[in-house]
Amino acid sequence: MPKSTKPRRTWKYSREFKLKAIKLSLQPDIYIKEVAQRLDIHPFMLSCWRKEYREGLYGRINQKSLAIMKQQNKANPNSYNNCNA
Numbered sequence: 001m002p003k004s005t006k007p008r009r010t011w012k013y014s015r016e017f018k019l020k021a022i023k024l025s026l027q028p029d030i031y032i033k034e035v036a037q038r039l040d041i042h043p044f045m046l047s048c049w050r051k052e053y054r055e056g057l058y059g060r061i062n063q064k065s066l067a068i069m070k071q072q073n074k075a076n077p078n079s080y081n082n083c084n085a
Contacts, residue, residue: 013041018049019058025050026068 025035025046032050036043052058054069 015058019053021046022050022053022058023065026065 021035021039021041024030024039025032032046033043036046039046050069054061054066
């Protein structure tokens with residue numbers, strides 16, 4: 001099979017889109033996988049954005065959101081936490 005000569009396409013998402021996705025994933029009884037499917041992104045990408053949010057890369061962290069994220073991580077220890085920012 002011949003190798004592709006075209007570069008691999010990468011998508012760039014706006015800060016607003018990422019924050020929207022993060023906020024949707026913070027809703028009660030909503031899983032990261034469900035939000036990712038609805039937004040047509042990979043769940044790992046959303047998990048990385050959530051990690052970046054916790055680290056303050058998208059501005060000031062809402063303490064209520066941070067508490068929800070910690071609670072969700074305790075409830076689902078198999079979530080994606082191996083992001084390299």
